């Protein structure tokens with residue numbers, strides 16, 4: 001299974017590179033934090049398993065059962081597309097909050113992307129167990145990467161990312 005940190009870092013790096021290369025209006029770094037969170041979200045079942053074990057002494061596992069399905073990524077992407085085309089105003093008021101349409105679209109798009117990357121990463125690195133296109137329809141995955149490669153995978157991504165950020169944003173100035 002890929003490490004949690006691999007899921008987080010890879011999603012942040014991909015969304016960050018997309019922002020730096022393709023977006024005309026750069027979105028804030030808090031969306032990159034969301035990307036990291038989204039990359040890990042499908043594994044929320046692990047936390048539920050811990051809680052079940054801790055409070056009910058139960059060994060039932062819900063991890064991967066429902067969350068590791070491509071359909072969730074498609075649904076979140078569909079919400080992003082729907083909001084993009086159906087919301088007429090640039091900004092909405094919800095109680096005392098001002099909510100920007102673009103932020104809502106971005107949030108759902110990032111969750112969709114993080115979810116998809118998570119499943120692809122599990123698919124490449126962890127085998128097919130419980131991975132589905134839609135629940136009940138399994139996804140076929142080649143298990144191509146050995147655990148040695150896996151151990152250094154996140155280190156490579158992290159180092160490459162740090163070099164890129166230093167080159168692009170001079171992050172050393174913030175440390």
Ligand SMILES: [Zn+2]
Pocket residue numbers: 042043068118122
């Ligand atoms: Zn997973």
